[in-house]
Amino acid sequence: xxxxxxxxxxxxxxxxxxxxxxxxxxxxxxxxxxxxxxxxxxxxxxxxxxxxxxxxxxxxxxxxxxxxxxxxxxxxxxxxxxxxxxxxxxxxxxxxxxxxxxxxxxxxxxxxxxxxxxxxxxxxxxxxxxxxxxxxxxxxxxxxxxxxxxxxxxxxxxxxxxxxxxxxxxxxxxxxxxxxxxxxxxxxxxxxxxxxxxxxxxxxxxxxxxxxxxxxxxxxxxxxxxxxxxxxxxxxxxxxxxxxxxxxxxxxxxxxxxxxxxxxxxxxxxxxxxxxxxxxxxxxxxxxxxxxxxxxxxxxxxxxxxxxx
Amino acid sequence: xxxxxxxxxxxxxxxxxxxxxxxxxxxxxxxxxxxxxxxxxxxxxxxxxxxxxxxxxxxxxxxxxxxxxxxxxxxxxxxxxxxxxxxxxxxxxxxxxxxxxxxxxxxxxxxxxxxxxxxxxxxxxxxxx
Numbered sequence: 001x002x003x004x005x006x007x008x009x010x011x012x013x014x015x016x017x018x019x020x021x022x023x024x025x026x027x028x029x030x031x032x033x034x035x036x037x038x039x040x041x042x043x044x045x046x047x048x049x050x051x052x053x054x055x056x057x058x059x060x061x062x063x064x065x066x067x068x069x070x071x072x073x074x075x076x077x078x079x080x081x082x083x084x085x086x087x088x089x090x091x092x093x094x095x096x097x098x099x100x101x102x103x104x105x106x107x108x109x110x111x112x113x114x115x116x117x118x119x120x121x122x123x124x125x126x127x128x129x130x131x132x133x134x135x136x137x138x139x140x141x142x143x144x145x146x147x148x149x150x151x152x153x154x155x156x157x158x159x160x161x162x163x164x165x166x167x168x169x170x171x172x173x174x175x176x177x178x179x180x181x182x183x184x185x186x187x188x189x190x191x192x193x194x195x196x197x198x199x200x201x202x203x204x205x206x207x208x209x210x211x212x213x214x215x216x217x218x219x220x221x222x223x224x225x226x227x228x229x230x231x232x233x234x235x236x237x238x239x240x241x242x243x244x245x246x247x248x249x250x251x252x253x254x255x256x257x258x259x260x261x262x263x264x265x266x267x268x269x270x271x272x273x274x275x276x277x278x279x280x281x282x283x284x285x286x287x288x289x290x291x292x293x294x295x296x297x298x299x300x301x302x303x304x305x306x307x308x309x
Numbered sequence: 310x311x312x313x314x315x316x317x318x319x320x321x322x323x324x325x326x327x328x329x330x331x332x333x334x335x336x337x338x339x340x341x342x343x344x345x346x347x348x349x350x351x352x353x354x355x356x357x358x359x360x361x362x363x364x365x366x367x368x369x370x371x372x373x374x375x376x377x378x379x380x381x382x383x384x385x386x387x388x389x390x391x392x393x394x395x396x397x398x399x400x401x402x403x404x405x406x407x408x409x410x411x412x413x414x415x416x417x418x419x420x421x422x423x424x425x426x427x428x429x430x431x432x433x434x435x436x437x438x
Binding site: 069072075076079080083084152155156159252254255256258261263265267 | 362
């Protein structure tokens with residue numbers, strides 16, 4: 001677990017430094033290594049806070065107004081949503097990472113397989129963070145060229161850029177629908193529900209992004225969408241392989257004792273299967289006798305057997 | 310001799326104690342009313358800060374126009390409309406928080422009840438041997 005945390009922190013901070021990199025003091029390998037090492041011993045949410053701090057520091061070096069907008073966005077996410085669901089904060093970090101690695105469509109499919117419908121909010125927040133950073137990156141020259149006194153103008157420029165970003169809205173909508181669809185299909189008690197969910201989710205994702213492009217002119221590369229979704233489906237198949245049969249990520253080691261033994265137990269949970277339907281089938285029907293045939297001893301009742309199928 | 314049924318039960322209980330059990334016990338330290346209202350109060354504070362952030366951004370977005378209009382506008386009406394929006398947002402957020410934490414309390418109570426039942430079953434297994 002510390003190794004995974006170190007890797008996640010290292011990759012995140014390297015990508016953030018690569019994409020932003022405005023503050024030279026933290027844009028160094030030594031700083032990234034030291035901070036990643038620190039993150040490996042801290043709770044998972046500490047990595048998110050450190051990543052947010054790095055983004056804010058880089059953006060502050062570029063423009064104070066950018067940093068204020070970014071801080072406001074992070075505060076809103078953490079105050080309104082992540083106090084309910086602190087486990088989902090890692091998705092806010094993974095979503096931009098997947099965007100930067102050109103496999104963004106893996107996130108809604110993976111979260112549909114592994115998460116709940118509430119994960120839509122975390123995926124949406126992660127998408128907002130990505131587009132915010134991308135917009136700041138694209139607007140670097142414009143922001144630098146603006147006068148230092150034009151505070152309101154800079155502020156308005158950044159807010160307008162985020163609110164008018166149709167590509168972001170279409171992406172969030174497509175991801176939300178894909179995630180919920182994948183979740184609903186994989187919950188069905190049919191054979192190969194996970195595989196059907198992955199395929200359906202991938203097709204719906206492509207369809208929604210293309211329809212969004214037609215309706216809102218978001219300039220999405222169709223080839224990129226199709227290839228990206230195909231890569232996402234492959235990643236989802238790998239996740240299915242590891243998570244469906246036996247969920248090794250939830251392996252637990254417990255120890256306890258009684259009067260006779262010490263027990264050291266490693267438990268690998270299976271994924272919960274839907275309980276089979278129990279049908280009750282009566283084999284011998286009750287014999288119905290006419291009133292004239294009833295004897296003084298009473299009506300004879302046939303035996304009825306029930307069986308589970 | 311190892312009793313497999315007992316081991317399976319003890320493993321499930323140990324796993325519960327390590328994971329869910331800690332969270333559930335922390336929740337069950339409170340009465341239902343106290344827990345839910347404490348969490349709703351925290352949501353109230355978070356919601357107020359979030360509203361203040363959004364309101365601040367809204368004012369700063371058109372700050373020059375706002376400063377020019379401030380002497381012309383009816384401040385009481387403006388204050389009333391801001392207050393109404395604040396109460397609406399906080400009201401909705403508090404209701405959602407109330408529902409979520411009521412559900413969590415009920416789930417924690419169920420978890421603890423199940424654990425106690427398993428404990429009784431385990432004690433029964435030891436009594437039989």
